[in-house]
Amino acid sequence: MADLVVKDLRLRLGDNEILKGISLNVTPGQVVALLGPSGSGKTTLLRAIAGLEQPHGGAIAIGDHVFYDATRGIELPAEQRGLGLVFQSYALWPHRSVFDNVAYGLKLRGTPVAEIKSRVEKTLAQIGLGPLAERYPHQLSGGQQQRVAIARALVYEPPVLLLDEPLSNLDAKLREEARAWLRTLIVTLGLSAIHVTHDQVEAMAIADKVVLLDAGIVAQIGPPTALYNDPATLFAAEFMGSNNRLDGTLLENAGGRAIMELFGERIVGVARTQAAKGGKAIGIIRLERVHCASMPGPNRLKMQLKAPMYLGERWELVFVREQLSVRTYAAAPLQPGEHYVEFPPEALWVF
Amino acid sequence: MPIILYRTLVLGVTTLAVVAPLSLVVYQSFLTAPFFDHSARASVSAYSFVFADPDFWQAFWTTIVIAGGMAAIAVPLGALLAFVMVRTDVPARRHLEPLILIPIFVSAVVIAFGYVVAVGPVGIFSTMAKNVFGVVPWNLYSLFSLIAIAGLTHVPHVYLYSAAALRGLSTDMEEAARVSGANPLQVALNVSLPMIGPAILFAGVLVFFLGFELFGLPLVLGDPQDVLVLSTYLFKLTNKLGVPSYQLMAVVVVVIIAITAPLVFMQRLLLRHAQRYVSVRGKGLKTQPLKLHAWRWFAFAAIVFWLFITVVVPLFGITLRSFVVTWGEGVKLAEVLTLDHYRELLDYPNVVRGILNTLGIGVIGGAISVACYTAIALAVHRWNSGWTRLVDYLVMVPRAMPGLVAGLALLWVFLFVPLLSPLKSTMASIWLAYSIVWLAYGMRLVSGTLLQVGPELEEAARVVGADDLRAKRDVTVPLIKYGMLASWLLVFLIFVREYSTGIYLLGPGTEVIGSLLVSLWGTGAIDLVSALSVVNVVMIGVGLGVAVRLGVRLHG
Numbered sequence: 001m002a003d004l005v006v007k008d009l010r011l012r013l014g015d016n017e018i019l020k021g022i023s024l025n026v027t028p029g030q031v032v033a034l035l036g037p038s039g040s041g042k043t044t045l046l047r048a049i050a051g052l053e054q055p056h057g058g059a060i061a062i063g064d065h066v067f068y069d070a071t072r073g074i075e076l077p078a079e080q081r082g083l084g085l086v087f088q089s090y091a092l093w094p095h096r097s098v099f100d101n102v103a104y105g106l107k108l109r110g111t112p113v114a115e116i117k118s119r120v121e122k123t124l125a126q127i128g129l130g131p132l133a134e135r136y137p138h139q140l141s142g143g144q145q146q147r148v149a150i151a152r153a154l155v156y157e158p159p160v161l162l163l164d165e166p167l168s169n170l171d172a173k174l175r176e177e178a179r180a181w182l183r184t185l186i187v188t189l190g191l192s193a194i195h196v197t198h199d200q201v202e203a204m205a206i207a208d209k210v211v212l213l214d215a216g217i218v219a220q221i222g223p224p225t226a227l228y229n230d231p232a233t234l235f236a237a238e239f240m241g242s243n244n245r246l247d248g249t250l251l252e253n254a255g256g257r258a259i260m261e262l263f264g265e266r267i268v269g270v271a272r273t274q275a276a277k278g279g280k281a282i283g284i285i286r287l288e289r290v291h292c293a294s295m296p297g298p299n300r301l302k303m304q305l306k307a308p309m310y311l312g313e314r315w316e317l318v319f320v321r322e323q324l325s326v327r328t329y330a331a332a333p334l335q336p337g338e339h340y341v342e343f344p345p346e347a348l349w350v351f
Numbered sequence: 352m353p354i355i356l357y358r359t360l361v362l363g364v365t366t367l368a369v370v371a372p373l374s375l376v377v378y379q380s381f382l383t384a385p386f387f388d389h390s391a392r393a394s395v396s397a398y399s400f401v402f403a404d405p406d407f408w409q410a411f412w413t414t415i416v417i418a419g420g421m422a423a424i425a426v427p428l429g430a431l432l433a434f435v436m437v438r439t440d441v442p443a444r445r446h447l448e449p450l451i452l453i454p455i456f457v458s459a460v461v462i463a464f465g466y467v468v469a470v471g472p473v474g475i476f477s478t479m480a481k482n483v484f485g486v487v488p489w490n491l492y493s494l495f496s497l498i499a500i501a502g503l504t505h506v507p508h509v510y511l512y513s514a515a516a517l518r519g520l521s522t523d524m525e526e527a528a529r530v531s532g533a534n535p536l537q538v539a540l541n542v543s544l545p546m547i548g549p550a551i552l553f554a555g556v557l558v559f560f561l562g563f564e565l566f567g568l569p570l571v572l573g574d575p576q577d578v579l580v581l582s583t584y585l586f587k588l589t590n591k592l593g594v595p596s597y598q599l600m601a602v603v604v605v606v607i608i609a610i611t612a613p614l615v616f617m618q619r620l621l622l623r624h625a626q627r628y629v630s631v632r633g634k635g636l637k638t639q640p641l642k643l644h645a646w647r648w649f650a651f652a653a654i655v656f657w658l659f660i661t662v663v664v665p666l667f668g669i670t671l672r673s674f675v676v677t678w679g680e681g682v683k684l685a686e687v688l689t690l691d692h693y694r695e696l697l698d699y700p701n702v703v704r705g706i707l708n709t710l711g712i713g714v715i716g717g718a719i720s721v722a723c724y725t726a727i728a729l730a731v732h733r734w735n736s737g738w739t740r741l742v743d744y745l746v747m748v749p750r751a752m753p754g755l756v757a758g759l760a761l762l763w764v765f766l767f768v769p770l771l772s773p774l775k776s777t778m779a780s781i782w783l784a785y786s787i788v789w790l791a792y793g794m795r796l797v798s799g800t801l802l803q804v805g806p807e808l809e810e811a812a813r814v815v816g817a818d819d820l821r822a823k824r825d826v827t828v829p830l831i832k833y834g835m836l837a838s839w840l841l842v843f844l845i846f847v848r849e850y851s852t853g854i855y856l857l858g859p860g861t862e863v864i865g866s867l868l869v870s871l872w873g874t875g876a877i878d879l880v881s882a883l884s885v886v887n888v889v890m891i892g893v894g895l896g897v898a899v900r901l902g903v904r905l906h907g
Contacts, residue, residue, distance in 0.1 A: 050814050051813070051814070052810050052813070052814070077813070077818065077819070078810070078813040078814050079813050079814070079815075079816045079817055079818050079821075079822075080816075081814075082816070083814060084814070084815075085810075085811070085814040087807045087810070087811060089805070089807055091805065091807035091808050091810065091811040092811075093808060093811070093812075093826055093830075094830065095829045095830055104812070104815055104817075104825070105815035105816050108815065108816040108817050108821070109816060152811075152815065153814075153815075156815070156816070162814075
């Protein structure tokens with residue numbers, strides 16, 4: 001089986017350019033997360049791949065099977081793409097039983113009745129809904145409905161499974177369980193999937209590869225660890241994780257190291273900018289990478305501790321100095337007053 | 352079948368059905384003789400003739416006075432009624448609601464006959480009043496009575512739109528006014544009703560427009576005084592010159608449509624505006640109804656009095672009349688009771704056919720119509736194309752044609768197209784006319800139902816592998832079954848009530864109760880008319896009962 005390839009996809013709704021040239025590919029067996037803030041175009045991209053939105057430029061194909069190609073004027077309707085799509089609202093047909101919801105795709109493909117029965121039962125068993133085949137959607141819980149929606153998209157073995165925020169309608173506790181369950185299911189069945197989400201933790205947990213979208217363009221593509229530990233842009237750095245932002249002046253920028261000035265101190269970090277010295281610099285560092293110290297030292301700033309907050313498994317500390325506020329975590333609370341806050345050079349990105 | 356073929360087909364047939372009658376009328380209006388007459392030539396002489404006729408101008412101005420008067424009566428009463436019903440603690444609200452809508456569903460000719468036999472010069476209430484006062488203190492056959500009755504019977508139309516708007520409005524502003532010290536009437540006049548102004552304005556234009564469609568009331572109540580409105584003027588033209596003066600009728604039809612079409616267009620704009628206005632919704636909190644205290648019984652009595660005048664008096668009158676041989680001064684009721692009029696109905700084969708045809712057009716015709724409306728609605732449903740606008744406008748065209756006019760236009764189509772002529776004297780002609788006249792209403796019912804089906808349900812079917820038509824067949828249609836059933840019931844009610852559309856198409860085989868009533872009234876067969884009216888009312892009553900029982904919303 002070949003890769004699903006999206007090339008320079010462009011899409012407009014009214015005067016609004018939603019997708020501004022998106023390219024990505026999904027290799028067989030890979031789970032790709034489309035991640036981005038609301039309005040970044042991730043759901044639109046998924047719907048365009050499914051054939052529910054009309055692009056005006058670019059191409060979508062799996063090997064020789066061309067779904068869409070603007071230059072060749074090809075546009076397959078959704079029903080001829082053979083993909084599986086799980087809707088955010090699940091979109092289960094209320095007038096059909098669980099069995100009939102799942103069986104419909106096979107029925108449309110002219111599968112013999114006996115085979116439909118065995119395949120639907122097998123799929124329902126795989127997702128743990130075997131005994132509920134005769135129920136109607138309104139008789140199921142949210143989690144069960146979600147599984148039916150997945151079964152309906154899986155049963156005819158689509159080359160790629162498309163998931164549109166499938167976990168967003170579940171409550172927080174259930175969502176974490178469903179996340180692990182979904183990842184296991186996809187891996188055991190060896191499926192390829194594109195998973196849309198606005199939740200970065202969910203994206204990193206479930207995907208082999210994360211595509212970060214920003215206002216209709218790809219901000220960064222890479223494995224979850226790369227996105228988290230090595231963001232390419234300020235947007236990517238700020239979108240992933242919880243961050244502190246330091247605004248200062250760039251003193252030096254050479255050999256991958258950048259030095260910025262803050263309150264007269266020299267703070268060293270990893271250069272993420274080509275800018276020459278003298279300009280503005282923005283330092284980004286994850287909350288959990290900030291340390292507290294009791295004495296001055298390299299890459300440390302003197303700051304006032306304000307408001308320690310108890311979060312259960314740890315404390316969150318907020319330090320301030322003039323306009324700057326820095327948050328970090330600690331195992332135990334510190335005394336309010338003056339402290340030195342350290343920014344390890346390898347964990348601070350300077351943009 | 353690919354969806355594009357389906358859409359082309361549906362759009363083509365609809366356009367033809369709507370545009371053909373209209374174009375034929377316009378064409379006919381510019382001829383010197385009926386279109387089938389070989390001596391017919393193109394000319395504007397028909398226009399000069401009609402515009403030179405003082406009766407035409409008399410009818411024209413009378414129509415405007417009646418339509419304006421109707422609106423002046425129905426709008427304030429309907430709006431106030433809506434406020435009382437939606438916002439206050441008036442007693443028995445839930446039982447009053449369906450009763451209020453009765454005047455919408457009862458045929459206007461039946462109401463008119465009812466008034467004649469109840470409060471006409473020798474009506475039962477008139478004779479009673481004469482016994483008490485020595486004279487009849489009212490005169491049914493006056494322009495004023497006609498306007499008053501037309502106004503009172505159209506209160507429900509205003510009520511429907513005002514009540515819907517009020518329900519969508521948050522009560523915060525009203526509560527603020529009460530806290531500031533306003534009494535219920537002040538709340539209504541200063542806050543609530545101004546807030547739903549756009550909806551009331553829409554209802555006002557609607558009632559004014561319905562004034563031009565009025566036919567049954569002026570035909571029955573205006574005739575003895577020679578009060579003509581445009582529709583009755585058109586009706587009388589049929590016989591005016593002895594020969595079929597189609598070109599003159601066509602001119603009158605063109606004039607009527609020239610007035611109603613802009614009104615329909617205006618309603619469309621206003622409705623859109625009104626809906627935008629109402630979208631300022633509250634938090635959906637169930638608030639306490641406004642307490643009217645002692646006034647609640649006054650409000651209740653006022654509503655009951657209005658129901659008495661507009662529903663009880665005419666329906667009681669016509670029912671009683673159908674069971675007596677005669678009445679008048681000195682006649683004892685017990686001595687004149689009879690069932691003969693109902694037996695007599697069976698002696699007339701055309702009346703029997705009319706009753707069966709009416710049931711048939713309501714039940715079977717209604718079902719086919721709903722199927723057609725659904726087919727059209729499905730063709731344009733979620734279709735991202737400029738062609739959907741065409742359907743929007745197409746639907747408005749028949750709306751601008753009063754039933755009498757549409758029936759006439761359809762008759763001409765059947766005469767004009769040789770291929771269709773054999774259908775002229777079958778119920779197919781009636782069905783086609785009814786379906787076209789009620790196209791806008793039916794489409795609104797069906798589209799309303801369709802909008803409740805989420806787009807992702809159809810999309811899910813598409814992704815799973817169903818093409819567009821298959822997805823509609825397997826997902827959308829099963830999901831709107833209940834809505835279609837409800838639409839069928841409502842279409843049954845209006846088809847059974849309909850009287851004006853079938854008048855020109857009336858002939859052996861195409862009798863329906865409505866058009867028979869009009870033609871029998873012309874012969875003075877009051878016994879038959881009253882019995883047949885009661886049969887009609889009973890049919891509608893049964894339909895309404897089923898609808899209320901099934902919880903069908905009585906308005907689209």
